[in-house]
Amino acid sequence: MTTTRLLPRGAQPVAATAQLIGRATTRARLALIVLLAATALLYLVGLDASGWANAYYSAAAQAASESWLALLFGSTDAANAITVDKPPAALWLMGLATRLFGVSSFVILLPQALLGVASVGMLYVTVARYVGRRAGLLAGVVLALTPVATLIFRFNNPDALLVLLLIIAAYCVSRAVETASVRWLVLAGVLLGTAFLTKMLQAFLVVPGFALVYLLAAPTTVARRIGQLLAAGAAVIAAAGWYVLLVELWPAEQRPYIGGSQTNSFIELIVGYNGFGRITGDEVGSLGGGGFGSDPGPLRLFGTEFGGQIAWLLPAALLAFGIGLWLTRGAPRTDRTRASLLLWGGWLVSTALVFSVMNGIMHAYYMVALAPAIAALTGIGGALCWPRRDDPVVSGVLAGVVAWTGVTGYVLLERAGTALAWLGPIVLFGCLCTATLLLVAPRRTRGIAVLTSTALLLAPLGFSVATAASPQSGALPSAGPGRAQGDAGAGNRARGGGAAGMLHAPEPGERLVSMLRAAEATSTWVAATVGSNSAAGYQLATGAPVLALGGFNGTDPAPTLAEFQRYVAEGQVRYFIGSGVDLTPNGGSDAANQIAGWVADNFASTTVDGVDVYELPR
Structure with a gap:
């Protein structure tokens, strides 16, 4: 089996990948424009209804509008007493926006919405490059309609910038795999280092998948692949390390205190409160000796606290990953379709595993880090399976995915309460009917394709629209209807005195x-x-x-x-x-x-x- 035979219709082999967007058909370009416009509409309409959203970061953006030192370090006030407890990369965007356009809720939140639109567009480009425009379009739609993505791209937590940087890094790794390009691989390292300056070690959860796909699929010798990965690692260290060095060498009395640390040390923040402490639960300085979120375990991401944020198409993505690897089992080592599967599958598995076992502070909105991988795998899986749906095994997998997604959507909508309970039976009935049609009449193309897409996306669409319509505020936002004032449910309840008031x-x-x-x-x-x-x-x-x-x-x-x-x-x-x-x-x-x-x-x-x-x- 050759690489080109594995590619679904619309995919671009290596020799034909340059100028993907420029060569797209009029219909494909129009579809992408509609997707980006609809995404902008979802993320921008009523954006300032949340007021200051997370006032913690809004205050830092206000401080940055008055003090360049506050902008550099991410100080919470213009007199530079103390910084936020995260690196300041996301605040650099918000701070520059307030310097240019003044301090207001809309100005602070606008960069996040634009980052969301850019993330959807960049995911489309990355997936479409090897698996086809239809796969890219489906991936972009899934990302745009993932409820936690709708939440974060309308809020001012740092995760919006993190998501975009990681998607661009994934694109660079894909380009590097094409020709064993050290230039693209080093650029991916620079982006990962910048992502570190957004949310520290969380940025590195994708690294195992990125490294694995390059080691397996790059068209060069093993020794050269290892050497290039070491060069990319050096780029990560340089892109993140310059700021760490700057903070540590700057005289402590001439800069703000490093928030979240007990010793005024950025390095302590990296390895402690925002680092391994999140895994072990040993987070000095947290309140009451406890964290946030449900107990760790294999079903944690489907539970009450996190399911409504991300679990809608998580089963579909996992099945798509598995069936995709099966369908590409006979392909050459350098096969691009399988490389794409490994890239996004590695991202999903490594991040989901860490989120599932974390004993420390764990918030619902962290789930946005899974959204690009779920969206990409859904798009890739659909593009690989749809042309092969006359195969009983493939049609059975497709039917199972749709049915499982319907059951998942029904359960998650029921948990949301009366606001969306009416949608649950519609989603379940539609998915079961679609699954049946996939089994008995798989060759009916357009009608079933539209019905399948609608069945898969209806539940997250309803939840995302409800999220966009619900003003959010406070430190712990959560997707869903009626979540004003940062009421994130059980997953964001404090275990210990004093936290709720903080x-x-x-x-x-x-x-x-x-x-x-x-x-x-x-x-x-x-x-x-x-x-x-x-x-x-x-x-x-x-x-x-x-x-x-x-x-x-x-x-x-x-x-x-x-x-x-x-x-x-x-x-x-x-x-x-x-x-x-x-x-x-x-x-x-x-x-x-x-x-x-x-x-x-x-x-x-x-x-x-x-x-x-x-x-x-x-």
Whole structure:
């Protein structure tokens, strides 16, 4: 069996792949334009209904609009007290947007929506290059309609940039496999290093799959393949390492404290709180000694917490991966179709395995990292199986995929409650009818093709539209209807005291806002309060720096009690705002609690707009 015989109609062999988009038929170009326009519509309409969305990152974008140092380090305030607990690459986009167009909800969220449209387009190009335009189109549609993707591309968490960078890296690996090109492989390494500066070690979950496909399929000797992979690894280190080196060498007293660390160290953040601690659960500084999410296990991604985010076509993708490898079993080592399957299958398997066994903090929106692989495998599997559907085995697999998808959609829609319960029986009935037709009349082409696509996509379409129509806010968004205020369900409930009050930004009243704005001219920080989300609410309302004691969880030793006392003595902080949060640090610093206690013992409070406010001496 040769490579070209394995390619479905519309696929491009290596000699004919250049200028894929330029050579596309008018109908194919129109289909891509419609896909991108519909994706933009889904991601952009009513975009600012979520207000500041994740106020934690919105406050950092506001700070970046006023301070280049805050932009560089990802500070939560323009006076540069402390950074967010992630690398700042995504904030660079948001910060530059606010510098160009001003600070507003729409300006902060717009880059995320555009990243989403670009991700859909880039996935189309990557899949279509070897498996055909129809496969690319189906992959793009599946990605656009994956509920967690709709959520993230309308929100301002860093994951939107992460997804696009990883898809482009996958494209570069595909190009490298064509001719054993070290240039394309090194570029993939640069993109992975940049993705590291977006969400640290999560960016590397795709690396095993990428390395495996290159080792197996690149048309050159084993020694040269290994050497080129080492060069790509060096590119990853260089692309990520320059920033790590910059932070570690910059004098600590001249930069903000590294949020999420206990020692003001970016390296600690990499290996600890945002690194291996997520796997082991040993995350110093988390609240209450617990994480978020359901218990680890093989069915975790189908459970109540994560199923509605990503599981809609997960069974279809896994079956497509398996049947695709079977159909390409006799192909040459360098077969491009099988290389594509291994690329996306490796991405899916390695990432899903890690997400399934993680003992640390695990949020529902992390599932967006699986969406491109699921979408690509669905498109590739459909393109490989559809022309062979007269084969009883293949038609049986297709029917099984559709039926299984219908059952999955029905269960997930039932879990969503009354808002979408009516859709579940329609999805189940449609999928079962379609599965039956695939078995008894597989050669009917157009009618069954349309029916199959509709049956597969109806449930995620309904859930995604409901997600887009539901305003989201808070630190822990979750796809689905009626999820306002970041209510992510059981998967985002805190296990331990104090966390719930740390995850949402307050909306201060007019009197308090006026008081804080009046203090801006004479203070470095108009106020201090425990936790970055609490500080973000006051900062966004006033446009003035607010000191976030203890960072995101309130458990970082920044500032210490002695440092805060010095700030007060120098008149740098005008007010202290009580948060009403009782922190239970998991091995983290108790400095924020100490500061709150010291303020309560030494200064009188006044209730302003329902909040305890302590006036500090000038």
